[in-house]
Amino acid sequence: MAGEQLVPTGAARSGLPTLGRTTPAADKETTMEAPVLSTPATAISAEQENNPWLAQAARFDEAARRLNLDAGLWKVLRFPSREIIVHIPVSMDDGSVEVFTGYRVQHSISRGPCKGGIRYSPDVSLDEVRALASWMTWKCAVVNIPFGGAKGGVICDPKTMSQGELERMTRRYTAALIEFIGPEKDVPAPDMGTNEQTMAWVMDTYSMHMGQTMTSVVTGKPVSLGGSRGRREATGRGISVVVDQALKHLNMVPAETTVIVQGFGNVGSNAAKLLWEKGYKIIGIGEFDGALHNPNGIDISELLQHRARTGSIHKFAGASAFDKDTLLTQPCDVLIPAATENVITSRNAHQLQCRILCEGANGPTTPLADDILGEKGVFIIPDILANAGGVTTSYFEWVQDRMGYFWTEDEVNQRLDRIMMDSFTDVLQYAIAHDVNNRIAAYMLAIDRVAHTTRQRGIYA
Numbered sequence: 001m002a003g004e005q006l007v008p009t010g011a012a013r014s015g016l017p018t019l020g021r022t023t024p025a026a027d028k029e030t031t032m033e034a035p036v037l038s039t040p041a042t043a044i045s046a047e048q049e050n051n052p053w054l055a056q057a058a059r060f061d062e063a064a065r066r067l068n069l070d071a072g073l074w075k076v077l078r079f080p081s082r083e084i085i086v087h088i089p090v091s092m093d094d095g096s097v098e099v100f101t102g103y104r105v106q107h108s109i110s111r112g113p114c115k116g117g118i119r120y121s122p123d124v125s126l127d128e129v130r131a132l133a134s135w136m137t138w139k140c141a142v143v144n145i146p147f148g149g150a151k152g153g154v155i156c157d158p159k160t161m162s163q164g165e166l167e168r169m170t171r172r173y174t175a176a177l178i179e180f181i182g183p184e185k186d187v188p189a190p191d192m193g194t195n196e197q198t199m200a201w202v203m204d205t206y207s208m209h210m211g212q213t214m215t216s217v218v219t220g221k222p223v224s225l226g227g228s229r230g231r232r233e234a235t236g237r238g239i240s241v242v243v244d245q246a247l248k249h250l251n252m253v254p255a256e257t258t259v260i261v262q263g264f265g266n267v268g269s270n271a272a273k274l275l276w277e278k279g280y281k282i283i284g285i286g287e288f289d290g291a292l293h294n295p296n297g298i299d300i301s302e303l304l305q306h307r308a309r310t311g312s313i314h315k316f317a318g319a320s321a322f323d324k325d326t327l328l329t330q331p332c333d334v335l336i337p338a339a340t341e342n343v344i345t346s347r348n349a350h351q352l353q354c355r356i357l358c359e360g361a362n363g364p365t366t367p368l369a370d371d372i373l374g375e376k377g378v379f380i381i382p383d384i385l386a387n388a389g390g391v392t393t394s395y396f397e398w399v400q401d402r403m404g405y406f407w408t409e410d411e412v413n414q415r416l417d418r419i420m421m422d423s424f425t426d427v428l429q430y431a432i433a434h435d436v437n438n439r440i441a442a443y444m445l446a447i448d449r450v451a452h453t454t455r456q457r458g459i460y461a
Contacts, residue, residue, distance in 0.1 A: 049366045050342045052131035058367045060134070063443035066434060073451050076459070080133055082106040083126065086176040088154075090169045093162050100156050102173045105133040106186055107149040110453045113184055114150030115140060115391060117191025117220075118173075118198070120166075124153035128341070135362055136391065139384040141446035143423045145395045148450075150186050152177075158193045167201050174205040181206065183216040183402065189394050190220040192340070196232075200225055216401035219394035228397035230412035231390075236270025237413065238389020239360050241420040242381050243275065243334055246356050249428065250379060252333065260284035260332040260354070262324075263339030264313055267360045267387065269304065271336055276300040280334070284327050285313060288339070291327040292319035329353060337364035338387075344369045352378065359383035374437055382439040384446065385427050392419050 048054050057078065064074050084104045092098050103126055106114045116136040129151045136149030154173055158166060180186060190199055199218045203225065206217045215226030223229060230237070247257060258281045261272045268285075276282050281297040290313070292298060298319050306316045314321065328335065328343065329351040337343050338360030344352065349369035357373065358381040359365060365373070365380070373380060393416055400406045407415075431441035 049345055049368050051127055052341050052363045053127040053134075055363060055367050056131040056134045059439060059443050060138075060447070063440050063447050066436060066440065067444055067448060067451075069447065069451060072459075073454060076454060077108070077447060077450060080105050080107040080130055081109065082180070083130065084177065084180060085126070086173065088169065088172045088176055090165065090172060092165055100154050100169055100173075102152065102154040102176065103129045104152040104177050104180060104186070105129045105150060106180070107133040107151075108137040108450060109148045110450050110457065111141065111148055112146035113148065113182075114186035115147035115189070115219075115394065116150035116152065116186075117189045118152040118154070118194050118202075119191035120154050120156050120158040120193030120198075122155060122157045124155045129153045132362055135384055137450060138443060138446035139388045139391055140395075141449040142384050142427065142442050143388045143392050143419050144449065145392060145419075147187075147391070147395065150188075151191075152188060153191075156193075166198070170198055170201040171205045174202045175209070178206065178209050181217060183214060183398070187216070187394075187398055188218050189391075196220060196222045196227065216398055219397040221397075226397070226401045228393055228400055228412060229407070229409040230416070231393045231397055232266065233270045233274075234393035234412075234416060235267045235360070235387050235390035236272075236274055237416060238392065238420045239267070239271040239336060239338070239358055239386055240274040240278065241389070241417055242386050242424050243280075243336075243356070243358050244278070245421060245424040246334075246358070246379060246381055250355070252355075254279040255281075257281065257333045258283045258331075259334040259336065260286070260327060260330060261336045261338055261360075262286040262328055262343065263337065263361065264307075265339070267390075268336065268338035269300075271338060271360055273300045273304065275334075283332060284322065284330060285319070286322075286324045286327045286339075287313055288324070290314055291322040291324040292316055293322040293327060293330065294319035334358060336360050340364070342366055344373075346372065349373055350376070352376070354378060356381065359386045362387065370437075370439065380438050381424075382427075382442045385423055385438075385442050388423065389416055389420060392416055 060078055086102045087099050088102055089097050089099050116133055132151035133149045136151060140147040188202060199221045203218050203221060207213045220231060221227040259275055261268045264285050264287050272282050282300055283295055283297060285292045292313055302318055303316055307313055331353040334356045335354035336358045340361055341363035344365040346368040349372035356379045362383050396412055426445055427438055427442045430445045431438050
């Protein structure tokens with residue numbers, strides 16, 4: 001396992017490494033900084049605002065304080081249990097050798113195996129992966145499925161790599177993590193820059209090392225290799241379900257509800273399509289390189305056909321081209337950021353004109369922006385609830401693989417709808433009972449569940 005480095009997070013909390021960005025892969029060095037041990041939103045500076053680890057920690061600390069969580073459990077749950085850094089050599093198509101830096105952070109195993117995606121991006125950092133692993137723990141607990149949180153990532157640009165290079169990198173990354181992943185240990189899934197094919201490579205590599213086919217080591221696989229029906233649409237479907245529940249709570253109706261979706265990848269496009277089919281008026285679609293707007297509504301079916309033909313949402317006859325940044329601040333009833341982190345910050349939050357903010361992406365809203373949106377009275381459906389449909393159906397896939405019996409898509413969707421509706425109700429009741437906003441309520445609910453399990457198991461010494 002080339003260049004593997006285990007980062008000891010459990011032994012010395014005051015020495016938690018790398019709250020800054022790690023250096024590029026070729027340098028094989030890591031910058032170490034001491035952690036911030038208490039990070040209320042008011043303590044996060046403008047320069048720190050976009051740090052996802054500090055954002056997660058600020059919400060955790062606020063929820064833990066309101067729960068009166070004892071100091072010992074506070075320390076146990078606040079930090080990941082294991083962080084792994086690997087430096088993986090890959091033979092490139094031109095005959096050269098490149099070394100990529102990869103991460104796998106395992107936050108919690110209190111409630112079951114770790115669960116979380118693998119992302120390939122030039123912007124991957126240990127802070128980002130650490131935050132995403134923590135969010136996965138809370139997300140799994142909010143929807144009450146028996147997983148803990150994990151996340152992985154490799155610093156690379158998959159858009160510039162061939163299929164052969166991506167396969168060799170994926171297999172070497174998997175081999176470097178072989179003793180730390182598995183159906184009962186840590187179950188990866190696709191994320192930004194990865195897909196069903198990536199998971200097929202991970203599954204095959206793991207299976208070759210184990211000497212037998214192990215489909216349950218990953219989720220998000222092709223259906224032909226043990227993937228679940230409905231998995232590809234699951235995150236978008238979960239978003240549509242919680243938006244429906246928010247409308248019921250606020251006495252709104254779909255036919256009179258306007259929606260803007262930022263991000264038209266797998267999550268955003270499926271959410272937009274499902275909401276459009278339910279009668280919502282989708283007036284804006286944003287992408288990384290531009291946006292569309294039509295106050296009279298966009299036909300999402302026609303837009304999807306246009307993108308399938310042209311490879312882009314641009315030059316679509318059913319809407320006008322629009323500035324992607326300005327789109328977020330246009331008047332609408334429901335705003336769905338479904339792309340990446342930190343798109344709603346202290347710099348633009350006061351300009352938002354939505355009634356409901358449903359977070360399809362992980363960490364799209366910073367803690368400083370939360371304060372502004374709270375003053376504006378925006379009803380937030382937080383990421384650890386809103387986009388939990390994906391991990392819920394990943395759980396279904398894991399269950400189906402392990403029992404060797406597969407459900408119909410209708411059965412998957414019915415189970416998903418019930419869990420998302422129940423989880424929305426649980427979070428809303430927690431918010432009302434504790435007089436907090438929905439985000440802190442979701443964290444409180446999740447932390448309470450993980451803390452309860454941790455108390456029952458005890459601290460092994």
